[in-house]
Amino acid sequence: MRLKHKKIVVNSQKRSYKVYDLHTLIVGSGAAGLATAVRLHANGIKDLLIVTEGLKMGTSINTGSDKQTYYKLSLCADDNDSPLEMAKTFFNGGAVHGDLALTEASLSARGFLHLVDLGVKFPQDAYGQFAGYKTDHDPRRRATSIGPYTSKQMCLSLIDEIKQRKIDVLEKNTVVKLLVVKENKKRRVVGAVSIDNKGKVSVFYASNVVYATGGPGGLYKTSVYPKVHTGAVGVALLEGAAARNLTESQYGLASIKFRWNVSGTYMQVVPRVISTDPDGKSNVCEFLKDYYKKSGDMHSAVFMKGYQWPFDTAKAIGGSSLIDILVYIETVIKGRRVFLDYMENSDGFELDDLSSEACEYLKNSGAYQDTPIDRLMHMNPGAYELYKDHGIDISQEYLEVAVCAQHNNGGLAANHWWESENITHFFPVGEVNGSHGVCRPGGSALNAGQVGAFRAAEFIAAKYSEVSINSEKYLKKTDRILNNIFEMIDKSQDPTNASWRDERKEIQERMTECGAHIRSLDQVEEGLKNAWRHYARLTTNASFCTSALHYKEIFRNIYLCFSQVVYLEAICFALTEGVGSRGSAMVLDKKGKKIHKDLDDKWKLMVEDESFRSKVLVSEFDGHTPVNNYWEDCRELPVGDMWFENVWADYRNGKIYNS
Ligand SMILES: Cc1cc2nc3c(=O)[nH]c(=O)nc-3n(C[C@H](O)[C@H](O)[C@H](O)COP(=O)(O)OP(=O)(O)OC[C@H]3O[C@@H](n4cnc5c(N)ncnc54)[C@H](O)[C@@H]3O)c2cc1C
Incomplete structure (x- = not known):
């Protein structure tokens, strides 16, 4: 570890914490976070730090299936694929923005070949063609795999590269708070706060934050996300980061x-x-x-x-x-x-x-x-x-x-450079980024993570390469935040509070019961009321924990429960609007279509209103209840004439970063 920026600060309540000052902070070390770090470094951003629960934590390195799929542009025989064709597949999944679909398709080959160059052994023939097979929601043969452990091998190769490039990694740290300030009428991120496995607090001031914390694994009781993966979308939702399609999961x-x-x-x-x-x-x-x-x-x-x-x-x-x-x-x-x-x-x-x-x-x-x-x-x-x-x-x-x-198609809302739609300098990449809609081809999650890495890194290097914050300016605000954090830690010592494990169980059981693949308005409304109450209790009482190792769990319960509130608000809104059953979520409705003649009358499915496929559901929390949910029309696929001289000019003068 050769972290240079460390200093110890004692706050107004005489509690000490470490401070790091850096250019770009990456939170999370799954396939997406690691790739972003590598690409930032390759683009000349060297003052980097990955803060993570651990290199062996998260979904990518701990998961797979019988043949774990990576979805990419066809690179084989006469498959006749193109970025636009692939983008159409993404777009036709429904509730997807066209510019994001095109970007994920356009950078697909680059993201994939980058992994090949880093040593991921995707199968190729004697002539260097990458054979593909058909996966779900795939009209072509764009899928590839190296076996059950594709994403694990991606991580291992990326970790080797991180080591080669001597990129700093701080493990055993859980980010529990993002530092977001108002500047020039916009909100921007300026850093984050973490708690380590010994209960020690650190503050990271950074001009840019790449947020790669994965999907909301810890939300559900019945889950195939690895047990070690909780996710942290709630940390960003609490700061009002816009999200989209939270209703859509697999x-x-x-x-x-x-x-x-x-x-x-x-x-x-x-x-x-x-x-x-x-x-x-x-x-x-x-x-x-x-x-x-x-x-x-x-x-x-x-x-x-x-x-x-x-x-x-x-x-x-x-x-x-x-x-x-x-x-x-x-x-x-x-x-x-x-x-x-x-x-x-x-x-x-x-x-x-x-x-x-x-x-x-x-x-x-x-x-x-x-x-x-x-x-x-x-x-x-x-x-x-x-x-x-x-x-x-x-x-x-x-x-x-x-x-x-298994997977959240929705997540935080970002633009086609993977910068958050409403918090500048903040880049959600990987599963925490909600670029997908109702259906997505199997394997496109891994593609999206690598594409996001390229985009965020390129944009930061092109537009945000200067140090744009003065950390001294934020000390007062941080002091207040840290006082709250220390206060919660103190409260968590009260044995009359419910234990953090019981609180977690309650959150997870509620989500599996009302916010998973079988949904009904009554149940969601009931679950939502309870989730709000639970959130209020967690923020007042703090979960009881006996060891410093578990201080982070107090905050995880808070942000998990808050993310549950936002997810259920979105689901409730969609159900009330009449979206119906679609993708991997079935809505039960008395007036619906009977699923099977031998099932009782409860098992009637509300038919989908397909007009909603051309809309994206945005959810935002502005500090007041309820969460603001609204529809946004899907942006069309951008089909330019691709006239070389014009593209070249826009590229030379950096216009591409303004669009
Ligand atoms: C069983 C299963 C099978 C799958 N199969 C496929 C497939 O075949 N094809 C496909 O494309 N996708 C598949 N997926 C989905 C895909 O694996 C994930 O979407 C992808 O690996 C997520 O990568 P990521 O880098 O975004 O997040 P992750 O790999 O989950 O990494 C998140 C990182 O953030 C860290 N972290 C989280 N919270 C914090 C915090 N608060 N502070 C610090 N660090 C934090 C974690 O420790 C971890 O390092 C599958 C998923 C599962 C569960």
Whole structure:
């Protein structure tokens, strides 16, 4: 560690804290934060610091699936792809701004090849072509993968590069507050405050803050985000950072003992899907059977969950997403547990009874073996090993699953240079940035993170390369903020307050109950009222904690609960406006369409009003209740004539940064 800028300050209440003064602060070290640091350094911004909970924390380095996907511009054979074609795919997902779609497409190849150059071994043929395959919501073959651990390998290669470039990293620090001031009638960020694992406070003054804290993993009880990942979108929401499309997230089937998506081969080998009593062994039943007339249809639907992993309301009636609903009913409504059994075939399983698509796929893959585990060992032995490595032997035991929160398509609102729409010098990148809409192609989250890194770094280097703050000016304001923080820490020592773990549980259970993939207006309204109350309690009482290691959890509870408030406000607004069921969120409504004839009347789906696909939902908190939610028309895809001399002139004189 060669941090130069350290000094110790004692504040008005005689509490000490460390101060760092730097040009650009990067909060978070997932694939997006690391890439931004590398690109800033490559663009000549050397006075950098990454502040992070840890290099081994976050989603990117801890997650994956049977074949974790990276979505990129096609770079193979005669695929005839182009930035505009790819942008159309993003844009057509609905509720997406055209300029963001085009930028994510235009920089896709650059972001991808940068990773290749850093040593990420994306498969290529003898002539250097990067072969691709089709992923969900992908009209072409733009997807690639290096196996289950694509994002982990991206992080490892980026960390090597960070080391090569000697970029400073401060681990075991959780940012709990952003410093935002008003300047020239605009709000700008000037730094952040963190608490480390020993309970010590640090202040970072910075001319620019790149915010790469990932998705809101800690919001949900039922979640496939890695356990170590909480996310911190709430820290920015509390400062009034504009957000968009907070209503749009992805949910799907995942194992819960070890959190992992059961997509691809895990479902294509057609495991037996069973439920049990809460003890995990009594009253075993194949609960899906009651909803399918023919076993071949049921097995084909299980197979299709491999391709069609995210819960998708368009596939709820008569499609493969009925499975997610039935799993939800079994686990949440009936209180049973659901498992995938790879040891035995489901009753009546016959290859030839499957849909032609499933049957052909399995036959082409030589998957004639007698049991799901044998088929899995044949088609994808790594998928078996993965669970074995994490202490679950699926050749000997059931694999417990649930419908879990996986990704937030929405997030903080930024422009096409990834600068926040309403806080200058503040750059949300990666999953915390809400550039996606209703549907996005699988793998586009990783693409967006790398593109954001290029954009933010280039813009900072071009427009914000000067030191633009004088930290002395902000000491008074910081002093007040720190007094509040120390006061909360003191309050957290009161054992009559609820423990931070119980408070966290309450937040997570509420979100899973009313703000996940099954929503209804009554429940959201009720949840929202409780979330506001809970937030008020957390800010008055502070969660009880016994060790300095947990001081950060007091603040995490506050910003998690606040983000819940803002997310539920957005969901409530969208439901009231009549958006209906779309993407991965189903809205139940008495007057809606029945999902399945054998399900009770509660299971009626409110049909989507597709006119909302041309709008983006913006949510902003200005310090007063309620949160301000409003629609913004989607900006069209910018289709210029790309006349070279004009583009060159705009580039030479820096006009591109003004548009
Ligand atoms: C099971 C699963 C499978 C997925 N599969 C795919 C896929 O196939 N393709 C795809 O494109 N996407 C996939 N995703 C999504 C994708 O992995 C994530 O969107 C992406 O990795 C997020 O990267 P990030 O850098 O934005 O955030 P993260 O990798 O989550 O990093 C966030 C960083 O910020 C730090 N941090 C957070 N809060 C604070 C704070 N307050 N102070 C300091 N540091 C903080 C964390 O410790 C971490 O270092 C998947 C996600 C999951 C959960």
